[in-house]
Amino acid sequence: MDSIRLRPLTRLFLALFLFFVSVGSSFAQGTAADPSKAGVAPGATAAAAPAAAAGATTGDPAAIAAGDALFKGNCAQCHAVNEVVVGPALAGITKRRPMSWIIPWIKNSSKLVASGDEYAVKIYNQYQKQQMPSFQLSDAEITSIIAYTTSQEGVGAPAAKVDGGAATADGGGAVAGEEADGGKSMNILLIVLVVVLIVLVVTLVIIANIMKDVLRGRKDLDGRDREVMEQRFDFSKIYKSTAVRAIVGVVFVLAVLYESVQGAMGVGLQQGYQPTQPIAFSHKLHAGENQINCAYCHTSVYKSKSANIPSPNICMNCHSQIKTESPEIKKIYRAIERKQPIQWVRIHNLPDLAYFNHSQHTQVGGIECQTCHGPIQNMEVVYQYSPLTMGWCINCHRETPLNTKGNGYYDNLVKLHDTENGAVPFTVSSNGGTECSKCHY
Numbered sequence: 001m002d003s004i005r006l007r008p009l010t011r012l013f014l015a016l017f018l019f020f021v022s023v024g025s026s027f028a029q030g031t032a033a034d035p036s037k038a039g040v041a042p043g044a045t046a047a048a049a050p051a052a053a054a055g056a057t058t059g060d061p062a063a064i065a066a067g068d069a070l071f072k073g074n075c076a077q078c079h080a081v082n083e084v085v086v087g088p089a090l091a092g093i094t095k096r097r098p099m100s101w102i103i104p105w106i107k108n109s110s111k112l113v114a115s116g117d118e119y120a121v122k123i124y125n126q127y128q129k130q131q132m133p134s135f136q137l138s139d140a141e142i143t144s145i146i147a148y149t150t151s152q153e154g155v156g157a158p159a160a161k162v163d164g165g166a167a168t169a170d171g172g173g174a175v176a177g178e179e180a181d182g183g184k185s186m187n188i189l190l191i192v193l194v195v196v197l198i199v200l201v202v203t204l205v206i207i208a209n210i211m212k213d214v215l216r217g218r219k220d221l222d223g224r225d226r227e228v229m230e231q232r233f234d235f236s237k238i239y240k241s242t243a244v245r246a247i248v249g250v251v252f253v254l255a256v257l258y259e260s261v262q263g264a265m266g267v268g269l270q271q272g273y274q275p276t277q278p279i280a281f282s283h284k285l286h287a288g289e290n291q292i293n294c295a296y297c298h299t300s301v302y303k304s305k306s307a308n309i310p311s312p313n314i315c316m317n318c319h320s321q322i323k324t325e326s327p328e329i330k331k332i333y334r335a336i337e338r339k340q341p342i343q344w345v346r347i348h349n350l351p352d353l354a355y356f357n358h359s360q361h362t363q364v365g366g367i368e369c370q371t372c373h374g375p376i377q378n379m380e381v382v383y384q385y386s387p388l389t390m391g392w393c394i395n396c397h398r399e400t401p402l403n404t405k406g407n408g409y410y411d412n413l414v415k416l417h418d419t420e421n422g423a424v425p426f427t428v429s430s431n432g433g434t435e436c437s438k439c440h441y
């Protein structure tokens with residue numbers, strides 16, 4: 001064998017190979033150049049590390065998606081990630097503050113300000129002493145919100161727009177490091193991996209072809225060897241294979257089944273239901289900004305089974321004086337003149353087969369409205385926050401300890417429970433809160 005003769009196909013692959021190698025290496029350079037382009041010193045990764053340790057920058061897509069929804073529901077009216085709205089831009093917050101500060105701040109910022117926390121007081125004064133509302137969010141929910149805001153840093157806004165005041169106050173570390181964050185570099189890594197894979201495949205094909213060419217030159221091959229050598233990859237074989245057909249069929253059937261089960265589970269679920277109301281009444285304005293107590297309007301919520309919807313008379317306590325010229329308020333006057341109720345659209349509605357009592361939960365159990373109804377005080381238009389399924393009721397009954405303090409009625413029951421299995425708390429379900437007849441007539 002004197003020289004290797006390259007066939008046209010091999011030449012084509014060789015050309016492709018060279019192309020991918022050059023593309024691949026320029027990508028690799030791109031990644032290396034990227035951080036310096038963003039002005040990040042080598043220290044930036046070190047700076048990002050404590051934030052990740054705090055659990056805030058976990059790239060977990062589920063947490064980010066949950067944080068996205070929570071952020072839009074609770075925070076978006078006052079905050080954006082990359083610009084100042086009512087409150088500061090949240091970009092770089094994990095670099096400014098540890099999670100151990102962020103969580104209590106979001107739960108109750110005024111408490112932190114009142115405690116004299118230096119940073120809290122500073123930012124409170126900086127934003128004209130506007131009070132950020134308190135949120136009944138769990139630590140995990142707050143962590144997911146921060147994971148979401150961190151993932152949005154630098155998206156859709158020039159870096160220079162990032163809140164000058166708060167961001168630079170703590171050493172300007174906020175802008176740096178943003179571009180180096182999780183999402184982007186993951187993507188680049190993926191692209192590089194794909195390119196490497198393609199290069200590998202092309203290399204293998206080239207090697208195979210060259211070896212074939214070499215073999216072709218040899219005379220000592222018998223018929224079967226030649227057959228193996230000349231074998232061509234045959235797509236129709238894959239297509240005809242029963243195994244492949246069976247697998248594709250099973251996957252298809254499973255996908256259809258999964259979709260229909262998901263669909264069936266959702267039948268009758270009203271979570272997120274947000275009808276348009278006849279008057280543009282805003283809980284955000286009344287319960288949020290003007291801090292009117294829920295029970296001022298929903299007068300029976302602590303006393304009886306149902307929370308009532310206020311009659312127009314209650315509105316008139318204020319609106320006989322306030323905003324009397326507003327067209328929306330005139331609708332209240334019209335209802336009163338015509339002696340017709342305002343036709344509010346009902347949002348929460350359990351089927352008749354279930355029994356639910358507000359006073360049992362709000363007065364006796366001491367549960368906040370927001371636990372079941374979400375951040376009503378931030379809702380412009382009310383929507384159904386919880387699923388209101390049986391599983392939802394039961395889960396909470398299983399997990400929530402019964403409020404037995406100072407209630408003599410429970411003393412013996414608790415004693416009995418503690419001697420039998422003191423390790424588990426005395427929950428609503430320990431007291432029979434998961435018995436069918438408690439909730440079903």
Ligand code: HEC
Nearest residue numbers: 074075078086087088123124127129130131132135145166
């Ligand atoms: C009604 C408006 C409002 C809402 C809603 C709101 N905030 Fe704030 N937030 C503020 C204001 C104003 C400040 C500035 C401090 C102050 O004045 O108390 C602030 C400050 C902050 C800070 C400190 C920022 C920094 O740069 O140090 C964080 C973190 C924060 N908010 C997170 C949140 C999160 C998370 C939510 C949603 C769960 C939320 N906020 C909802 C108004 C709001």
Ligand code: HEC
Nearest residue numbers: 286287292293294297344345346347348369373376377382
């Ligand atoms: C100024 C009176 C007023 C105050 C204060 C008020 N609400 Fe309401 N609420 C209404 C009116 C009117 C409706 C019916 C229209 C609507 O759905 O927006 C309503 C509807 C609701 C609904 C939906 C009812 C349904 O149809 O299922 C819930 C839940 C609710 N309020 C909870 C609260 C909570 C929690 C608070 C306190 C944070 C509160 N409200 C404070 C007047 C008030």
Ligand code: HEC
Nearest residue numbers: 279280281286290292310314315317318322323326328329
């Ligand atoms: C405790 C006092 C109080 C009660 C009760 C009350 N409101 Fe209001 N309402 C206010 C205040 C304060 C404003 C804000 C006025 C402003 O923006 O200057 C307002 C604003 C409004 C607006 C916005 C008007 C506009 O055009 O900007 C509507 C609509 C409204 N209320 C409807 C209602 C309805 C319906 C009820 C009865 C279910 C009700 N309010 C009960 C105090 C009250």
Ligand code: HEC
Nearest residue numbers: 294298301306307308348349350356361362367368369372
């Ligand atoms: C344990 C969960 C839970 C808590 C806590 C709770 N609610 Fe409800 N709320 C519900 C459910 C479930 C319904 C639907 C009831 C039905 O259809 O019979 C409802 C319905 C309502 C309605 C519509 C009218 C009605 O009674 O059907 C209003 C208004 C309301 N809630 C206000 C409040 C207010 C205000 C608070 C706090 C003081 C509160 N809720 C606390 C679960 C809760």
Ligand code: HEC
Nearest residue numbers: 355356360364365371393396400403428431432433438439
């Ligand atoms: C956020 C938690 C939570 C949710 C959600 C919840 N409950 Fe409860 N429920 C409680 C607590 C706590 C008590 C015990 C109150 C007490 O007696 O101290 C209770 C008590 C009850 C009781 C009385 C039980 C007894 O032993 O006498 C009934 C009935 C009940 N709930 C029905 C429901 C129904 C129906 C739903 C769903 C629509 C529901 N609950 C959703 C927390 C919850």
Ligand code: HEC
Nearest residue numbers: 350351354388389390393394397433434435436438439440
């Ligand atoms: C804590 C309250 C609670 C307890 C305890 C409870 N349920 Fe329910 N159940 C509900 C609620 C609320 C619904 C309505 C849910 C919905 O509309 O999705 C419901 C719905 C149902 C339905 C569906 C009815 C329909 O038409 O869709 C059945 C069946 C049912 N329950 C059976 C039971 C049985 C059997 C038990 C005892 C093992 C039980 N439930 C215990 C609250 C409860």
